[in-house]
Amino acid sequence: MKTLFATTVLCLPLLACAEIDVRSDPGADQRRGAAVVTPAAVSTSPATNAAPSRDGTGSDGLWYMYGQGNDAPDAAVNPGQALNAYRQAHGLQRLQQNGRLAAAAQAHARDVARMGKVGHTGSNGSTVGARAKAQGYNYSTVGENVAWTSRGFPTVMQIWDDSPGHRKNLRMREATQYGIGRSGDYWVLVVARPL
Incomplete structure (x- = not known):
């Protein structure tokens, strides 16, 4: 029993996010009284995928170098490319990066990290719907995945793929765009289809 409890407690942070927030009703958030703030000016042009610089950041700001063990470099991983490779491997269309969704994801990543x-x-x-709207993104469908791990984005993808609710968002057929945010070890993915 102690082993089961210890295993559950140790694994809980990796799987803590099982909720899905997918809405097809654009006015649902306001009717529920969720806070909606003034949209910020954010570029909506898709990011370019340049090779990572020495510090692991690329022109899209989403390249990271990950270490395992004694900070030995793992690999340069672009989360957007990893997401689209995953989707293509499952017969789904590629998603286009959207700056407004990325801003919503980044804001929530910072928020959950603070909390x-x-x-x-x-x-x-x-x-998630209110956060997307706060960035000026009007959607017909929106979904969000959140994870915490120090192991990097490949592990984040594995965590999400191992969870039925998160897998549903990764494979959402209706989605056409995405945004990814990171704050420390907290990751947020927002997928959506605009109105």
Whole structure:
């Protein structure tokens, strides 16, 4: 029993996010009273995928170098490319990076990092739909995945793929665009289809 409890407690942070937030009703957030803030000016042009620089960042700001063990470099991974490779491997269309969704994902990643917990509700009570709208993104469908791990984006993808709810968002057929945010070891993916 102690082993089962210890295993559950140790694995819980990796799998803590099982909720899916997919809405097809654009007015649902406001009717539920979720906070919606003024949209920020964010570029919506797709990012270019340049090779990573020495510090692991690329022109899209989403390249990272990961270490395992004694900080030995793992590999340069572009989360957007990894997401699209995953989708293509499952017979799904590639998603286009969207700056407004990336801003919503990044804001929530910073928020959950500040709170120190994985979840879909922001510190102000916001939902993924409200956060997307706050960045000026009007959607017909939106979904969000959140994860925490120090192992890097390949592990994040594995965590999400191992969870039925998160896998549903990774494989959402209706989605055409995505945004990814990271703050420390907290990762957020937002997938959506605009109106």
